Amino acid sequence: MNTKIRTLANNIDNLNSLCENLNFESQDGIDKTVSDFSEFLNGIMSPYFKVRPKVSTSRKKQDRIMPVIEDKPWFNDECKRRSNLYKKFLNVFNHSKCSTHHLNLVTAKRNYKLLEAKLKRNYKKQQGNMLEGLKRHNPKLFYRKFSSKRKVKPKATGKEFFDHFKRIASEINSEENSRNGNSNNDEIPVYEELDCVITNKEILCAISSLKRSKSHGIDGLLNEYFIEFQDMLMPVFSKLFNASVKDSIKSISVFCKSFVKATVELNMCSATTRLMINSNRSIAFILCAALSSLSSLSELRAETTTSNAVRNVYSESARLDRRVSHSVLNFVRRSSCS
Structure with missing residues (x-):
């Protein structure tokens, strides 16, 4: 570890220069800034961290092919002899x-039927004992004996998903406007708690939840770097x-594209976001988890600033977060059952 720290310390001037020349004036500028930062870290740290190739856990195709099962595996030579003798006398x-x-x-x-029944009874007893032993001592081989169930893919497309919740948000907004007597839908509400400065303590809290020996995200940076x-850093x-x-306060869409992409991937699995956020492998994780006290709002903020249309749809997301969450769950359930 001393060698790694010494190497980074030798390049501290380059890091300071990179920090001073951060460009947030445009979308291309911030994308280039994040890309340069990722390349800088990978260029220095990659020789000291071993990246293991991804190994598929799925069984090979030949292992998934069910073996040819004989009609009567308990049929031995003696049983075959008695069967031929029975057919001859018939x-x-x-x-x-x-x-x-x-x-x-x-x-x-x-004689033939008695022997066949005895052999079949012994075979079934033997197979039952074998499966019982595999279930206790080798569950993996036990479940290989059975054909896997086919996964049912949901029929809902991304456009249908978006249109569904756009319609829900429009109905909610129209109800609120009629209740408050305000028909102006162009005003974007401002939440001060989302615009506060992200402190170093919040960033350290996010980094502390990262796990070692995990694969990297779309930015190519390992958790060990942070x-x-x-x-x-x-x-x-x-x-x-x-x-x-x-x-984002100025409503300028300058979020890094890699941030937004990783955040949207989390939002698409909103029911399991709490479980996934501890294992996400990218800088976008730090951006989301640094505001963990307002996790649902921070995720919506990162997504809504990318489009004016989407921003208007989710303008009341803070107050209606629970209602929308139930709508997501009901929509997914209907899609999976159809």
Whole structure:
């Protein structure tokens, strides 16, 4: 670790220069700033951190192919011999029906059926004991014995998802406007708690929830970069996030595209956002989690500032967050059942 810190300390001048030349005047400027920062960290830290290739946990295709199951796996040579003998006496009896041939047929059939029932009973008992042992000692192999269920894909598209909640938000806004006697839908409400400065304490709180040995996000930065070098990188984080907050007050869409993309990916799984936020692997995680006290509003802020139309749709999101959450859950349930 001393070598890593020493390497970053040797490049502290470049880091300070990068921090001073942060450009937040335009969308391209902030995108280039974040890209330069990511390349700077990766260029210095990549030799010291081993990136493991992603290994698929799914079984190979040949493992998923069910083996050919015989009709009667308990059928042994003796059972086959008695079956042939029974068929032989049956043909003889059909050609010449007499008491002797009938007695031979009944005896051969009884011997064949008794042996087959015994072998089948023993086979089923053996298979049951085998499955019971696998279930206790090797559950993975136990569940391989059964065919997997097909996953049902929801039929709702992204456009239908957006139109559904746009209609809900429009109805809610019209109700509020009629109740308050205000028909002006162009005014965007301002929430002071969302426009406050992001402090270093909030950023440190977000970094503390990052986990080691996790894959990186769309920015290519590992969690270990932020955990080990949080003190040196804090000035960049503070300027980067607070600049986005200040510009969002002016209603200028200067959020980094990688921030918005990662935030939207979290919002699309709103029912499990609380579980996913602890394992998200990107700078966007720090932007969202730094405002963890207002997590739902901060996620909506990062998404709504990208479009005026979407901003108007979710203008009352703070007051109606619980109602919209229930609508999301009901919509997903209907889509999955249809």
